[in-house]
Amino acid sequence: MEILRSPGNGEILAVLVGDGSDSPLELIELAGRTAHQSADKISPGTAEAFVRKILARGHGSVLEHSCMTVRFRDCSRGFTHELVRHRLVSFTQESTRYVDEGRNLRVVCPPDRDPDEPVLIHLPDGHEVCVSFAQWVEMNEQMYIGLRGIGWNKEDARQVLPTGIVAEIVMTANFREWRHVFSLRCAPTAHWEIRAVMKDLLKTVRARVPVVFDDLCP
Numbered sequence: 001m002e003i004l005r006s007p008g009n010g011e012i013l014a015v016l017v018g019d020g021s022d023s024p025l026e027l028i029e030l031a032g033r034t035a036h037q038s039a040d041k042i043s044p045g046t047a048e049a050f051v052r053k054i055l056a057r058g059h060g061s062v063l064e065h066s067c068m069t070v071r072f073r074d075c076s077r078g079f080t081h082e083l084v085r086h087r088l089v090s091f092t093q094e095s096t097r098y099v100d101e102g103r104n105l106r107v108v109c110p111p112d113r114d115p116d117e118p119v120l121i122h123l124p125d126g127h128e129v130c131v132s133f134a135q136w137v138e139m140n141e142q143m144y145i146g147l148r149g150i151g152w153n154k155e156d157a158r159q160v161l162p163t164g165i166v167a168e169i170v171m172t173a174n175f176r177e178w179r180h181v182f183s184l185r186c187a188p189t190a191h192w193e194i195r196a197v198m199k200d201l202l203k204t205v206r207a208r209v210p211v212v213f214d215d216l217c218p
């Protein structure tokens with residue numbers, strides 16, 4: 001059992017670029033100039049100005065020509081549950097049906113909370129037990145292992161697992177959708193975990209992909 005005290009992270013696995021180029025902006029420009037048949041205006045350095053103009057005019061569909069794949073690690077199932085609400089995205093997520101969670105249950109705890117602080121629980125039969133977050137997770141793991149021991153398969157024993165359990169997920173989306181996801185999930189109203197991970201990722205993305213995400217503030 002392991003309690004994670006800090007938010008997970010998103011690692012860029014791939015950014016789609018055009019043939020013979022290493023910048024997604026050139027691909028967006030090449031595709032975007034189809035509209036006015038103005039490919040003859042392409043020269044070194046024009047892609048950046050072109051994408052700025054696209055953004056200023058709100059022609060978001062042109063940004064859909066490039067996409068990015070990110071792997072999220074050490075984030076909770078609560079985080080992935082919020083992420084998969086985004087529908088214009090492709091996902092592949094670690095399966096609790098097939099992965100044995102009894103080997104080392106890893107759970108994300110809010111960083112500003114003490115996982116060892118005792119909590120007094122009043123049970124319906126009148127008894128009281130004092131148990132911390134960490135002890136509860138430990139019992140959870142032991143219950144999972146116990147159920148497996150009496151013959152429950154993984155996909156049934158998983159029913160006792162907490163929302164805080166760590167789950168890896170890979171997400172691919174086009175830039176327009178990434179902009180939408182960042183704007184919703186970096187906002188102060190978002191949950192601390194997804195907000196922390198997305199703000200951190202946005203900083204990395206802005207360094208890797210010029211212009212496209214510049215107006216979004218991590």
Ligand SMILES: Cc1cc2nc3c(=O)[nH]c(=O)nc-3n(C[C@H](O)[C@H](O)[C@H](O)COP(=O)(O)OP(=O)(O)OC[C@H]3O[C@@H](n4cnc5c(N)ncnc54)[C@H](O)[C@@H]3O)c2cc1C
Nearest residue numbers: 082085086087088089177180181184185187188189190191
């Ligand atoms: C702070 C916060 C709190 C939230 N709280 C809750 C909650 O309490 N309960 C809850 O159920 N959800 C909640 N959500 C999830 C939220 O309702 C959305 O499901 C989620 O944010 C995905 O957003 P979206 O639909 O705009 O984006 P995406 O699914 O990523 O879609 C992108 C855009 O494509 C367009 N689009 C996609 N699908 C369609 C469609 N079928 N028809 C028309 N246009 C479409 C829309 O313009 C949409 O904005 C919350 C989200 C946030 C950020």
